[in-house]
Amino acid sequence: VNLNDYRALFLVVVSGLALVAVSPIIGVVLPESGSERFSEFYILGPDHMAEGYPFNVQSGEMYNVFLGVENHMGGSKYYRVSVKFSNGTEFLPDLDNGVSSSLPPLYEYRFFVGDGGVWESAVSFGFEDVVVDGDVLSVGTVVFDGVSFPVDISAVWDSEKDGHFFVLFFELWHYDPEYDGFRFDDRFVGLWLNMNIS
Amino acid sequence: VNGDIFMVSWSRLLVITIFFCLLIAFSISSVYSLSEVDTVEIISEAEDALDVAYEAVSKAEQVGADVSGLWNRLSLAGEYLAEANVKYRVGSYENADYFAGLCIEMVSGVKGEAIELSSGATRQNEIDFFVSLFWSSVGVVIVGVTGFMLWIIFRRRYLERILKMKPEVVSGES
Numbered sequence: 001v002n003l004n005d006y007r008a009l010f011l012v013v014v015s016g017l018a019l020v021a022v023s024p025i026i027g028v029v030l031p032e033s034g035s036e037r038f039s040e041f042y043i044l045g046p047d048h049m050a051e052g053y054p055f056n057v058q059s060g061e062m063y064n065v066f067l068g069v070e071n072h073m074g075g076s077k078y079y080r081v082s083v084k085f086s087n088g089t090e091f092l093p094d095l096d097n098g099v100s101s102s103l104p105p106l107y108e109y110r111f112f113v114g115d116g117g118v119w120e121s122a123v124s125f126g127f128e129d130v131v132v133d134g135d136v137l138s139v140g141t142v143v144f145d146g147v148s149f150p151v152d153i154s155a156v157w158d159s160e161k162d163g164h165f166f167v168l169f170f171e172l173w174h175y176d177p178e179y180d181g182f183r184f185d186d187r188f189v190g191l192w193l194n195m196n197i198s
Numbered sequence: 199v200n201g202d203i204f205m206v207s208w209s210r211l212l213v214i215t216i217f218f219c220l221l222i223a224f225s226i227s228s229v230y231s232l233s234e235v236d237t238v239e240i241i242s243e244a245e246d247a248l249d250v251a252y253e254a255v256s257k258a259e260q261v262g263a264d265v266s267g268l269w270n271r272l273s274l275a276g277e278y279l280a281e282a283n284v285k286y287r288v289g290s291y292e293n294a295d296y297f298a299g300l301c302i303e304m305v306s307g308v309k310g311e312a313i314e315l316s317s318g319a320t321r322q323n324e325i326d327f328f329v330s331l332f333w334s335s336v337g338v339v340i341v342g343v344t345g346f347m348l349w350i351i352f353r354r355r356y357l358e359r360i361l362k363m364k365p366e367v368v369s370g371e372s
Contacts, residue, residue, distance in 0.1 A: 110280040
């Protein structure tokens with residue numbers, strides 16, 4: 001090992017130590033490397049597990065589930081969840097094109113979630129004024145979190161699956177300051193329901 | 199003649215009654231629709247107030263301000279606004295007005311507080327930056343000077359050692 005090799009070694013060690021000394025400033029100047037940003041949207045059954053979801057429902061009964069949103073967007077977010085009810089064959093969101101359902105919302109939640117934080121709410125729902133006329137079953141009222149919403153939605157008897165099928169679904173929206181309004185987050189969760197009269 | 203007078207009185211009474219009935223009906227209708235319009239306006243006002251407050255708090259958070267208290271207020275305001283919209287959809291305009299009003303009340307002043315916290319955090323960030331810059335510079339200078347001195351010492355000792363190893367020329371005997 002000659003003197004030039006020692007010099008190179010010294011330069012490397014001194015440069016490394018200098019880099020350690022300026023690391024606080026480098027941390028301020030360089031932007032943080034971002035991980036994937038997304039919002040998690042989920043629905044859990046009455047036992048707070050991903051099972052036991054209501055399926056066979058009947059008029060006059062109340063059902064419970066849990067709805068949750070987890071924020072991984074890199075900052076606090078302002079969310080809105082719109083609750084909608086459909087007969088399951090039309091007006092569902094088009095996720096391929098990022099378009100929400102054209103149905104008017106019945107109920108809504110508005111909340112703020114910090115980065116990495118979770119919002120969760122217990123949800124109760126039921127149906128009233130359910131009538132059957134031939135092979136068509138109509139729902140007249142949806143009860144959501146104790147509030148009755150008049151609706152007039154019908155489903156024809158599905159002979160393949162043996163039932164009158166409806167879907168209660170929840171759309172996730174988030175506020176976009178650049179858009180100056182809410183944008184559909186391209187996510188929705190729903191409960192397929194086989195409706196029966198009591 | 200008495201019969202004619204009697205008929206005229208009854209027909210007048212009938213016209214007056216119909217007139218008042220129509221007047222009341224139109225009055226109620228206009229009051230009802232005015233209330234709905236007012237509700238739409240106050241809900242829209244509450245939405246705008248909440249949006250503006252959210253943007254201000256979000257910006258303050260981005261510069262590192264402690265806005266946890268403001269998030270709690272916004273969350274409550276969001277619940278009120280959602281409640282107002284639900285009440286409006288079921289036609290309970292009075293309750294919708296009430297909850298929209300609560301939302302506006304809850305977010306009033308939030309923007310100002312967020313801006314204040316934001317400017318405080320920005321000032322603190324600037325101070326922190328210059329303190330970091332100062333100590334980093336001091337660190338670099340210390341590392342550089344110490345490294346250079348160590349190198350000088352090392353180099354001298356290295357050369358001395360090399361010189362000691364050098365074979366001495368001894369005058370040969372003939």
